[in-house]
Amino acid sequence: MAYSKQYQNRGNKYKAIKQKFNGRTYHSKKEAAYAAQLELRKLAGEIKHIKPQHRLQLYVEGKLICNYYIDFKVTHFDNTTELIEVKGFETDLWRLKWKLTEALLYAGKIEGEHPDATTLILVK
Secondary structure: OOOOHHHHOOOOOOOOOOEEEOOEEEOOHHHHHHHHHHHHHHHOOOOOEEEEEEEEEEEEOOEEEEEEEEEEEEEOOOOOEEEEEEOOOOOHHHHHHHHHHHHHHHOOOOOOOOOOOEEEEEEO
């Protein structure tokens, strides 16, 4: 199916401009700038590992409700982790996924994420 040129060039509805940093494309300038900050912290020896676009599988009562791709998973040298979401515009769907993620994380129901060693962070 062919789309009109007008439809193809309409851009992001939230006016986010994709940005490259360190050979990786980020969804917005804000996200790329935050990636640069994290990289500086890693070079300074504060951070052990940075994983962009980390997938969280959100299950409720054994059913996969959705996958949530959090912007960054940061691991520190003491093996604590931060799940970081960089947000410019909050949609209703995002708010729902965020609340579900909070509830499941602090209940210890997200595989691979220990609630006592994981912090959920929202950067606005």
